[in-house]
Amino acid sequence: xxxxxxxxxxxxxxxxxxxxxxxxxxxxxxxxxxxxxxxxxxxxxxxxxxxxxxxxxxxxxxxxxxxxxxxxxxxxxxxxxxxxxxxxxxxxxxxxxxxxxxxxxxxxxxxxxxxxxxxxxxxxxxxxxxxx
Numbered sequence: 067x068x069x070x071x072x073x074x075x076x077x078x079x080x081x082x083x084x085x086x087x088x089x090x091x092x093x094x095x096x097x098x099x100x101x102x103x104x105x106x107x108x109x110x111x112x113x114x115x116x117x118x119x120x121x122x123x124x125x126x127x128x129x130x131x132x133x134x135x136x137x138x139x140x141x142x143x144x145x146x147x148x149x150x151x152x153x154x155x156x157x158x159x160x161x162x163x164x165x166x167x168x169x170x171x172x173x174x175x176x177x178x179x180x181x182x183x184x185x186x187x188x189x190x191x192x193x194x195x196x197x198x
Contacts, residue, residue, distance in 0.1 A: 149183060
């Protein structure tokens with residue numbers, strides 16, 4: 067009986083340290099933890115709304131605490147980084163686009179996405195300020 071051949075096992079320890087792109091990838095994917103935490107935070111607000119005025123006012127009071135302000139700033143940074151990296155990848159995920167027979171450069175797609183993001187954010191901010 068012949069022994070089984072040895073198979074190659076690629077070492078996986080600290081794989082994310084081998085290349086800067088891997089670290090950026092993990093940082094980007096790590097922002098999903100903040101997205102989930104923020105979703106749970108908003109869900110807690112909805113639950114407090116269902117429980118009554120007192121519970122909802124307590125939740126609204128928590129919104130003004132320093133912990134909540136820090137949490138919201140961290141969430142904003144995580145969401146902005148996540149969106150930024152998605153816009154950087156966008157030219158790779160869209161089908162080839164042409165305008166007047168010429169291919170649209172990747173940087174133009176990235177800039178158009180940033181402009182659309184900025185305009186949509188500004189419109190939402192104006193609407194929120196108008197109804198507050």
